[in-house]
Amino acid sequence: MILYGVGLSPYVRKTLVALKEKGIAFEHQPVMPGDNSPSFRAMSPFGKIPAFSDGDFSICDSTAILTYVEAKFPENALLPADPALRAKVIWFEEFADTIVSAQVATIFWNRVVAPRFMGQDGDLAAADKAEKEGLPPVLAYLESQIPASNFLVGDMLTLADIAVVAHLVNLGYAGLEIDAATYPKLAGYVATIQARPAYIEALTAEKAMFGG
Ligand SMILES: N[C@@H](CCC(=O)N[C@@H](CS)C(=O)NCC(=O)O)C(=O)O
Incomplete structure (x- = not known):
């Protein structure tokens, strides 16, 4: 494969x-x-x-x-069998791939990809607007959804966690931290998911693209 x-x-x-x-x-x-x-x-x-x-x-x-x-490959399932839980996972995946992505990609593209990888000027006004207006409601919604287990759905790692964090990682590359004072549960959650060996391996490999 x-x-x-x-x-x-x-x-x-x-x-x-x-x-x-x-x-x-x-x-x-x-x-x-x-x-x-x-x-x-x-x-x-x-x-x-x-x-x-x-x-x-x-x-x-x-x-x-x-x-x-x-x-x-059904083993190590990332989608729960329960219909309601499975639907919730798909919601978070879709939310990540559309609503989270719309804001994060605007910031990441204009502040990082355009100037560093494309030799273009980024639209910094669009990035600032996304950071100040678009992103806060998205992060506030996530803050309201993080349970004590630090897994979004069903107290198990699912595609929901992998997808949401996959987008939020690019905020870090654009120099933005998730503010632990404003979003304490979300900041802890993202750190927990990123500390999993699979994420550590993936992010270590990515560092090469930044010359690190
Ligand atoms: N819905 C697609 C989105 C994929 C996507 O938009 N990828 C971007 C990179 S983040 C891309 O390849 N863009 C190149 C282009 O649109 O030409 C998925 O989940 O894979």
Whole structure:
């Protein structure tokens, strides 16, 4: 099995950490977003990362990839069997991939990716607006959702935790800490999930992209 895509993408990070948490052996090829090679476009027609192959089968989109992986390798489940809990996990994953991502990606792209990796000026006004107006309600909602177990759903590690933290990691790369005075549960939760071996491995590998 091969996962394609650079780990700075939160969607790649989510998929990579989920595969590690499930204990699945796979190869990682750090393809850049928008890769134009015919072999990559055959897997990901619009050039988005991640893509994934397992023998003759290939698919793109982190949610589609992890749907395949969870069905094929049910051990170390990241989706609970209970219907209500499973639906809650999918809600948090969707919330992470759309609502959290909209704010974090605006900050990360304009302050980090555009100037450091694309040789472009970022839209710093858009990043400031996302930080000051868009992000606080998102973080406040998460703060209200963190239980004492430090797992968002069902007192077990699920795709919800992996997905939410996958996006929040990029705040750190943009120099933003989650303020423990304002969001004490969220700050502790993110630190706990990031301290898992699968996250440590993924984030250590990513540091190379920042020359660290
Ligand atoms: N819904 C997709 C989103 C993937 C996505 O938007 N990836 C971005 C990188 S974070 C990308 O490849 N963008 C390149 C492009 O749009 O050309 C998923 O879950 O995998």
